[in-house]
Amino acid sequence: MDKSFDGAQRRELSNFVADFRHTIPRLDAMREGIELYGATRFSAFDLFAPNENTLSRVIIELFDPLGSHGQGVLFLNALLRAIGFPRLRQNDPVRVRREAMTRARRRIDMVIETPQYIIGIENKPWAVQQVNQLADYRDELKADPRGRTPILVFLSDQKERSAHGDVVRVPYYSSHGEISLRELLASVKDQIKALKPKAFVQDFIQYIDAEFGSGYVDDEAYRPYVDAVNAEFDDPSKRKAIATILLAQNSLHTRVLSDVGDYVLAQVRAKVRDDFETYSEYKLGDSVCEKYYPWGLRRTTWPANCLVALEAQADGYDHVMFGVRAPDIKRLPEKERDGASPARKKLEDMARSIPGGKKTAYWPWMQEVPEPYWGPEFAARLIIESATGEIEAHPEVQELGRQFVEMAATVDRLLSE
Incomplete structure (x- = not known):
């Protein structure tokens, strides 16, 4: 929290959070009831x-x-x-x-x-x-x-x-x-x-x-949470506390996404090899906000520019996808050929090892995540839907970790052949 907050603001925020915490079980039950009888997020298109x-x-x-x-x-x-x-x-x-x-x-x-x-x-x-x-x-x-x-x-x-x-x-x-x-x-x-x-x-x-569109669309299943916070905001004595949370929104959003990245890295290290490192110094939450700025994992023994990665295909946390990034020098514009990977030849047929992916000049294998918009609402949903409130307990995060483990193990095997 910002150190500029005075003691009164801190107490106000602490009291609001403590009071609101008691309403969470009821809101969770309402959301589960809406999902059970309405299945508001079920879609054949997804x-x-x-x-x-x-x-x-x-x-x-x-x-x-x-x-x-x-x-x-x-x-x-x-x-x-x-x-x-x-x-x-x-x-x-x-x-x-x-x-x-x-x-x-x-x-x-x-x-x-x-x-x-x-x-x-x-x-x-x-x-x-x-x-x-x-x-x-x-x-x-x-x-x-x-x-x-x-x-x-x-x-x-x-x-x-x-x-x-x-x-x-x-x-x-x-x-x-x-x-x-x-x-x-x-x-x-x-x-x-x-x-x-x-x-x-x-x-x-x-x-x-x-x-x-602009990404996340308000879902009826989450309306109880929105309505509950709106009701609290109607109370002038609680508005400053809620506004304090709004001030911290960007940092909390980035933190949640970075926690996803930390979980994925831990899974790959535990289940493939313990020498995997992140591709850049930036956390996942800082990378995926920009178009074509990959966050990924690799071993130092892998050829240059080869990694398993997440990347947004549009600015603003939008069109997020994951896959194996190893640009093909034959298909890159001349000014980008320094970014090609010598590993591409061995990874060209990744779809035989992991079905369901697409191939591009930059990715021998790629696939969209189930929810391609990773804005603040996405981060909030991960916490709300988690059984414990922990990011790593959410099934989508666990599945992403499993997919990264599969990709990392497959790339490691193909490169060693």
Whole structure:
């Protein structure tokens, strides 16, 4: 705690914490009841971790009036309304195609044909655009022999690199008031009549929030804690104590994340070899706040730039993933080749030893953590959900330790062969 706090402030904070401690068992029981009967965090999207093709199938199924959702043109009309075009009637004929081949031998992710429009939808949640890709799609739609109005929708957070002015960009998520897939779905969620598609769309919205939005979304299961603190804050005599905790939020958040790193290191040392060291002088909580700033473990006997690591793929503790980092000199830009690892050749086929990972120029094996946003709410959840309040007692932290042990042991074995 800050040494500038006077004795009265310290006593005030101590009294507040002591009083609030008595409410924790009741709040825990309320959260467990909400989870038991509501399963507020259960989502098929989290379980299956969809890739680009899976998301395309989901989106085209929703936009297809004959889709299994049974809601007709509800979703397609929401799209048309959002981008400024008149809606369709329920009985208008609509043809939907996936992977539609163009004359340039490219494939548009989705094409929707109506009597008035021919709509092409290119879905790029993560992959980069190819040269003139959107321009080619625009030209293909404009060449429609029936003379229908062409509409090219770009489902992506990226700015279009070609076909400027002829593309309607619809990001998955936006906090700036522009059109987004998230808001499009949210605008019609209450109009969905059937329970199953309504629950599915709600899951999809939550997935978009977590994957493409600002990260953690307020969860109903944790509302009792929030409401309890808000109630305490209504008491003027306790506001200074709560504000004192807010002042310490950043340091507490960093401390929790660093405790996760300390646990992982201890597990690897205990179960693989005791000579593993951290890759840099920074703690996990200080590293994962910055984009592409890995925190990791390695043995000094390993080749340079080879480590098992955690890294955020975006600033602000977002898109956190873990894996084996050993950059491939053949795939790096020339200015980054000093960071390549001689170990890459022996680790190229890591997926044979540990299934389920992806490969990139920097990582022969990588995978997202279950909760990719590691902001303050994530740190709080680890403590709230821990059986003892200790970080190492949380199942997600224990699983991360197990995965690091597996990765470290596998890398050590492959490098020694």
